[in-house]
Amino acid sequence: MTIAFPEPRAEVLAKRDRVIAALQAIVPGEGVITEENERRAFETDALTSYRRVPMVVVLPETTEQVAAIMAFCHAEGVPVVARGAGTSLCGGSIPQEDAVVLGVAKMNRVLDTNFADRTMRVQAGITNLAISGEVAHAGFFYAPDPSSQLACTIAGNVAMNSGGAHCLKYGVTANNILGLTLVTVEGEVVEIGGAALDSPGYDLIGLFVGSEGQLGVVTEVTVRILRSAEGARPVLFGFNEIAAAGRTVADIIGAGIIPVAIEYMDREAIHICEAFAKAGYPLDVEAMLIIEVEGSDAEMDATLARIVEIARRHGVSVIKESKSAMETAAIWKGRKSAFGATGRVADYICMDGTIPTGRLPEVLEGIDRIVKGYGLRVANVFHAGDGNLHPLVMFNVNDPAEQVKAEHAGEDILRLCVEVGGCLTGEHGVGIEKRDLMREQFTEVDLLQQTRIKTALDPKWILNPAKVFPLDAPRDAA
Amino acid sequence: MTVHMPGSADELTRIIADARAARTPLSVAGGKTRAGLGRPVQAAAEISTRNLNGITLYEPAELVIAAKAGTPLREVIRTLEARGQRLPFEPMDHRRLYGTTGEPTVGGVAAGNVSGPARINLGAARDAMIGLKFVNGRGEDIKSGGRVMKNVTGLDLVKALAGSHGTLAVFHEVCFKVLPKPEAERTLVLTELDDIRAIEALSAALGSPFEPTGAAHLPAEGMSQARTLIRIEGVPSSLDYRAGQLARLLKTYGALDALAGAEAATLWADIRDAASFAGVPNPVWRVSVAPSKGAAVGAALKARGARVFYDWGGGLVWAMLGAGDDPQSAFVHAEAARHGGYATLIRASEPARLAADVFAPPAAPLMAIQRRMKSSFDPDGILNPGRMYAGL
Numbered sequence: 001m002t003i004a005f006p007e008p009r010a011e012v013l014a015k016r017d018r019v020i021a022a023l024q025a026i027v028p029g030e031g032v033i034t035e036e037n038e039r040r041a042f043e044t045d046a047l048t049s050y051r052r053v054p055m056v057v058v059l060p061e062t063t064e065q066v067a068a069i070m071a072f073c074h075a076e077g078v079p080v081v082a083r084g085a086g087t088s089l090c091g092g093s094i095p096q097e098d099a100v101v102l103g104v105a106k107m108n109r110v111l112d113t114n115f116a117d118r119t120m121r122v123q124a125g126i127t128n129l130a131i132s133g134e135v136a137h138a139g140f141f142y143a144p145d146p147s148s149q150l151a152c153t154i155a156g157n158v159a160m161n162s163g164g165a166h167c168l169k170y171g172v173t174a175n176n177i178l179g180l181t182l183v184t185v186e187g188e189v190v191e192i193g194g195a196a197l198d199s200p201g202y203d204l205i206g207l208f209v210g211s212e213g214q215l216g217v218v219t220e221v222t223v224r225i226l227r228s229a230e231g232a233r234p235v236l237f238g239f240n241e242i243a244a245a246g247r248t249v250a251d252i253i254g255a256g257i258i259p260v261a262i263e264y265m266d267r268e269a270i271h272i273c274e275a276f277a278k279a280g281y282p283l284d285v286e287a288m289l290i291i292e293v294e295g296s297d298a299e300m301d302a303t304l305a306r307i308v309e310i311a312r313r314h315g316v317s318v319i320k321e322s323k324s325a326m327e328t329a330a331i332w333k334g335r336k337s338a339f340g341a342t343g344r345v346a347d348y349i350c351m352d353g354t355i356p357t358g359r360l361p362e363v364l365e366g367i368d369r370i371v372k373g374y375g376l377r378v379a380n381v382f383h384a385g386d387g388n389l390h391p392l393v394m395f396n397v398n399d400p401a402e403q404v405k406a407e408h409a410g411e412d413i414l415r416l417c418v419e420v421g422g423c424l425t426g427e428h429g430v431g432i433e434k435r436d437l438m439r440e441q442f443t444e445v446d447l448l449q450q451t452r453i454k455t456a457l458d459p460k461w462i463l464n465p466a467k468v469f470p471l472d473a474p475r476d477a478a
Numbered sequence: 479m480t481v482h483m484p485g486s487a488d489e490l491t492r493i494i495a496d497a498r499a500a501r502t503p504l505s506v507a508g509g510k511t512r513a514g515l516g517r518p519v520q521a522a523a524e525i526s527t528r529n530l531n532g533i534t535l536y537e538p539a540e541l542v543i544a545a546k547a548g549t550p551l552r553e554v555i556r557t558l559e560a561r562g563q564r565l566p567f568e569p570m571d572h573r574r575l576y577g578t579t580g581e582p583t584v585g586g587v588a589a590g591n592v593s594g595p596a597r598i599n600l601g602a603a604r605d606a607m608i609g610l611k612f613v614n615g616r617g618e619d620i621k622s623g624g625r626v627m628k629n630v631t632g633l634d635l636v637k638a639l640a641g642s643h644g645t646l647a648v649f650h651e652v653c654f655k656v657l658p659k660p661e662a663e664r665t666l667v668l669t670e671l672d673d674i675r676a677i678e679a680l681s682a683a684l685g686s687p688f689e690p691t692g693a694a695h696l697p698a699e700g701m702s703q704a705r706t707l708i709r710i711e712g713v714p715s716s717l718d719y720r721a722g723q724l725a726r727l728l729k730t731y732g733a734l735d736a737l738a739g740a741e742a743a744t745l746w747a748d749i750r751d752a753a754s755f756a757g758v759p760n761p762v763w764r765v766s767v768a769p770s771k772g773a774a775v776g777a778a779l780k781a782r783g784a785r786v787f788y789d790w791g792g793g794l795v796w797a798m799l800g801a802g803d804d805p806q807s808a809f810v811h812a813e814a815a816r817h818g819g820y821a822t823l824i825r826a827s828e829p830a831r832l833a834a835d836v837f838a839p840p841a842a843p844l845m846a847i848q849r850r851m852k853s854s855f856d857p858d859g860i861l862n863p864g865r866m867y868a869g870l
Contacts, residue, residue, distance in 0.1 A: 116685070118685060195771075196767050197790060198766035200820045200840050202646070203638055203639075203642075207633065209637075211633055257658070299715075356540050422624070427630055428630070438631070441631055442621075446632075450635070453854050
């Protein structure tokens with residue numbers, strides 16, 4: 001437990017009754033949660049080793065209510081932690097004792113679907129998968145597909161600029177959002193963008209997507225929807241040598257082929273996921289790639305033939321093509337449940353660094369060395385096409401010393417990622433987890449420019465406090 | 479006028495710090511081929527990125543290229559082409575429309591978020607920009623993003639700065655995500671459709687699984703008949719298949735002809751650069767709008783005597799007004815806004831651009847956020863003052 005939380009401020013805690021009364025006046029009925037046993041449901045997210053029970057939870061149903069809540073909390077200087085489904089892996093939605101949790105989960109309706117313009121307007125609390133579900137009947141989908149897509153909300157996706165397995169071709173959240181309704185910290189409602197590709201002035205969508213709840217609260221989103229490919233087929237490639245898998249990826253991309261997904265799993269991850277999902281993964285290999293291609297049957301055959309030829313050049317030992325929709329589903333179930341399946345065999349922390357793909361072999365060796373140095377085990381799964389690594393460092397949660405070791409191992413891995421030209425987080429966000437590592441990647445002036453924007457849009461720093469920026473990050477006076 | 483030509487990031491930092499200390503406004507320039515874009519800047523001195531030159535990183539297998547801001551775009555494109563790759567966003571070349579000479583630069587493309595027809599499928603410049611090094615109006619050398627294509631570490635200043643027209647910072651290095659060039663391209667052509675039917679056809683194509691990377695409509699003018707264009711790309715066998723499927727899908731709109739090779743490439747370059755509006759001084763507008771509203775915007779502008787064509791599946795309306803210096807700014811912005819879109823005045827005389835709203839005026843709360851952003855980067859307003867909005 002190495003991450004510090006700020007002490008709750010007594011002057012805020014002292015206002016609790018008044019805050020509750022004000023919130024109840026804004027959100028009538030059961031939208032304000034005050035009992036401790038019910039507030040406890042909001043004490044953490046997917047970074048479960050850290051938790052703080054919030055002062056009060058409010059679940060508004062309209063943008064106007066969100067605006068009134070923000071205006072009140074800003075005037076009173078009460079911290080606000082906006083929350084979607086609470087699936088953040090980096091502690092992005094962990095509250096603190098003197099904060100109001102503003103959950104958007106009740107705002108989960110589809111407002112408009114326009115197939116001609118290929119857009120959908122949704123409330124921010126809708127789940128990622130529900131967006132695709134709404135348009136699947138017409139053969140459309142919403143592209144970013146984080147592994148938590150069954151539960152996670154578009155609000156959280158916007159906050160974290162979420163990716164997924166298929167962003168090699170389709171991009172991340174920032175590339176798939178056209179409009180936002182944003183409530184500022186002062187409670188002003190701002191419409192940014194809309195159904196057009198351009199919006200006037202500075203690219204505020206680009207700024208707000210990925211801002212981790214630091215700059216405002218998003219209540220509605222216009223997303224781009226895309227027509228699904230005619231077919232999609234994943235193929236498993238097993239290698240006896242890790243470096244051969246890396247070279248295969250480089251040569252595929254070098255040959256001008258952009259598969260819709262290239263996923264990598266090492267031996268440990270393969271065994272853990274196969275035991276859980278029975279996906280038919282090869283168990284006697286050191287590394288496996290799941291490569292998915294899209295198109296008509298003939299197009300997929302042609303692309304796969306080229307990929308197979310490249311893999312053969314690098315001594316692939318197993319090739320297994322999905323022969324049915326059921327097999328395809330099982331292959332993806334295995335990969336997408338990698339985190340959950342690992343959780344069945346051990347506690348783990350999931351890292352999210354990105355590296356230049358050319359440095360893959362040395363980084364994998366480095367990860368192995370770091371983790372062994374702490375006497376721990378690691379399972380590696382990652383998005384190989386874009387170099388986004390998810391080493392799962394395993395530990396025993398009942399052994400506090402081992403947990404600290406795992407956290408240190410994770411930090412060392414992220415330092416390595418930055419050292420080779422990569423970054424701390426590719427798609428999960430900084431949250432509290434990587435907050436104190438920001439100086440590995442950024443200089444003081446780099447950080448200062450970021451905190452100046454934070455101060456400009458949240459002068460009292462009440463939005464999602466103690467996240468993203470180191471607690472002692474440089475900042476100007478408001 | 480003093481022209482500063484820093485040869486390094488350090489020099490650039492010093493020049494801006496000095497200008498800030500002296501409260502000297504600076505205009506920011508690359509190759510000056512797009513000098514006509516935006517409101518005229520009144521500044522005592524100019525910063526040119528011309529001597530910040532050269533490709534700093536190219537890893538074809540990682541789909542990434544980085545170059546200093548003053549690097550000619552041509553050099554980046556040529557380097558990528560040698561390895562069968564391209565910038566995905568097909569940046570417009572403004573030289574024809576403005577009659578300018580010189581070399582468009584990497585920094586200019588980034589500062590203007592300059593994109594072309596492929597944006598409809600492959601994204602804009604801002605979507606391909608993954609790393610940026612810049613000096614803000616305080617004279618601080620800052621980086622955001624990097625050289626990897628997935629990066630959510632901290633606030634995304636790369637996107638916040640893309641399209642900021644030199645008003646927040648001077649870029650000195652830009653890193654782009656790139657894509658392989660397709661093996662082949664083909665342009666499918668429908669003829670004699672009116673604007674509404676044409677955009678319906680483009681929407682059907684863009685809503686198909688066949689991934690058009692270009693979708694434009696050129697209405698009938700004079701002797702030439704209306705042409706509706708759908709560009710597809712891939713390996714030749716795949717193109718045959720996709721063309722066949724699209725012909726079936728669009729059969730109620732007429733028969734599909736096909737163009738390829740130099741003829742098609744020229745046609746798309748002309749659309750990208752609005753070449754049909756070149757050579758005369760008339761005001762030119764771009765209106766970005768939902769495709770289903772494109773024809774209505776086009777009709778309103780035509781009723782005022784404008785010539786019009788459509789890109790981005792109808793979501794980008796290009797319009798050239800009749801002769802005369804008046805860009806009819808209030809009318810065009812109102813028409814765009816009425817249909818939920820945004821207009822930008824792309825070509826007009828300096829006095830006209832000084833008097834008119836070149837960019838769509840944002841609503842008051844949105845403008846307030848823009849002002850706060852501006853002052854966080856450039857508190858004394860020394861960088862390209864007034865380029866986007868008066869007083870910003």
